[in-house]
Amino acid sequence: MNKRLLTFLLILIAIHSFGQNNTSSSYSRFGIGLIESKADATLAGMGHTGVALSSSGYLNNINAASYSALDSAHFLFNIQGKTSFAKYQSNTSQQNNFDANIESLSMGFRAGRNWGMGFSLSPYSSVGYKIDGEKYILGTTQTYPTQYLGEGGISQISWHNGFALFKNLSLGISASYLWGSSDIIEVSYYPSIIGETTYNERNYHIATFLLQYGFQWQHTIGQNTLTLGATANIATELDTYYKQLIYNDYTSDLSSNTKQLNNALIPCAYQAGVSYANSKGWTLATDFRYDLWDKSELKVSNGKTRNTLAGSIGIQHKPTRYYSAYYRRIHYRLGAFYNQEYLSIQEKNIDSKGLTAGITLPMADGSRINLAYEYKKSGTRQAGLVKETYQTIRIGLSFNERWFQKRTFK
């Protein structure tokens, strides 16, 4: 394997593991943080739809069954970055944020005649917030400022396998290891009583294995193709513990303890999708998702978990032959989505909805640059909560290396 590629991979993994700041949303304070989409920049342009789309020329990590469609001669490597402009509005204040980071890495290749395989590294959930607050000193009319800081999240490394069982049917399995840590800090300042600034830090560690199964079934209708797909994962218990440390500027350990947290689950989740592709290069796809977060036993202060429904729809146009005009070689996509979030805060839902658009710029060597733009709204200003507006641009670089093809010289 290309040595430079390997080096960069290692660097990127290091960046990914140590420098997560995927979000700056206050809602990431709750539960295990904000759940991230598995879609790559290609599918993100179609409203994160992809359960019934196959991996050809890109890597579809939403449904592992899609890996069976990988080209046998090529090795696909995808690196994706995300830049996000966020506007957070509460009833009294407003904050603007800009975050940029490497979002995910994935690679895929044909491992056998009917077997496509791949690996991916991506965030499962993200925690990142900085919130100012104020509390009363009980028994007085004085207040003291507080600040809440959160950083971290859960990373997911997955091994995707897609098997073409019959001509029309593929099965897939993704085995993932989820791990991560989040630092949650409450800083209490006491300017009015000249007290020592106190840090209450909790460092959560989470790890678990997660298996997701999927299938895709294709049916040809004339020159058009109808694909049905579905995935499911069974509930898996999170191995969670936290270290708590309370300190101030003078004493590094006022109190510390480590505690195991049990029972929290990543719950069962089901996805189903339909796509329809015609011979002129148009593809229409829609997904539907159902997660049983109600059973996750996650403790959410000020809120509770709930089962979620999500739906998305996307349309793509991809040229079916080579055109000399470059703009005609570009793939165009549009999409929309609606996601219920797995928690409600103060009995308010913070569902998100958004519109997406995306293009793929094919390169001469078979590589692709994928761009996706997303406009998303979530949250509410009711009950002292935050309304969030995001404008996100995802850039994916898909490298198409000819691994398995012997060069011939004339």
Added chain:
Amino acid sequence: MRKSLFNKGFLPFFVLLIGNQACQRGALDLGDDFINFPTYTALIDTVTVQLSTIRADSIATSGTEKALIGYYKHPLLGGQAAQSYFAISYPTDFSWNQDHQIFDSLVVMLEPDSYWVGDTCTDAQFQVHRLLEEIAVNEDGNLYNYSSFEYDTTPLAQQCFQPYPQKQEPLAMRLNDGFAYELIEFLTKYENHVDRTSLFSEVFKGLTIKCDTNITRSVLSFNVSDSSCYMRLYSHITGLEQENVSYDFLLSDQQSQFNQLRTISPSGTFQQIKNSKSILKAQESEHRALLQAGIGYKIRIDFPCLNNLLELKSKGYIVNAELRLKPDMQLMQAADLPPHVYAGEIYRANEIWGYLSDTNGNILSSSLVMDPMYHEDTYYAFNLSTYLSNRLNEAVVDTDLGLVITLPDDNMGCSFNWLAINGQSSPLHQSKLLLYYYYYDTE
């Protein structure tokens, strides 16, 4: 061969471009409801603070560089008299021309510093007496407030004057001429004697300056240094032109100069304190405790229920602990309040262990907060956060260990500074301990 996208260096560029960046503008103030972090900070001001008065056996009054002389009436303790003792140093370059030199006068010069206590509107009458006993220091090299030496009851000088301590005009008291002639005679006689210095101090043992307690109503403080505290002999030499000659006899020997401070006709509740091991609770002394320089009263503070706070230890910690000592402003004037008092550790039998220090290692000092209107919120504040946190972390919380509130040592022996502090049972403006406690969640 066509270069791949990767080989064109696009990937490093991409990584650099995206990198890990974040920036933020504006702050989201969401209040506490949103976060609901289960910690809180509470004020506990009900911790029992037992104030008492103790009395030091003795206060070192030598080497303070101040001479206290006078008398005043303390509102709690009755009459306080201060008398200062001085040794007379052998003069340098003394020579006497028997034929032509004529003695003029011998004067004791004292330069006041700005400290005074009592009523300076009435005249003060000072008397200078000759010591009949040589000033001998104790084994530890000190002289104390109770030390005294015999003196000639007939004064060498007596002077009535209007005190102007702020003016800092030297006080000159002319001594008896007979004493001056005796001095001149001795010095001429022993001018060349090997042991003239020790012979001199055997004969001229020293002076003490006291006041007439029937007239004087204030105590004045004088600087004791070579340039400010001396006895000057004025003379002149006759000839074609008259030449004035003077000789200085320094009174500033630090080892032997000391202040004798005593209570005249003791009265009041604090007389109950019999010895240095006794404790007089504020409840038994009109709900107040007394710090009194010169005499040696100090305030002892105990936290008899400190053990109860141990229960909180597992749930939180002290963010700030402030001891507020409220002076009895019905008794005291704002000008009486010493700017700083110090806290030390004191154990059973009033054994003082040493001063407390702050987080920077300096002696822990109070800050005086003034409420000039009604003095409801006039108090001395001590930050006891570190002290109490440490106390609670001890294996066994020993409630016999308390705090002593005192003035700096060098201030105790050369002033009548005082402070009456309201106890916790006082009907008005009680002293208290404010504990700000941070309770953390350990669930």
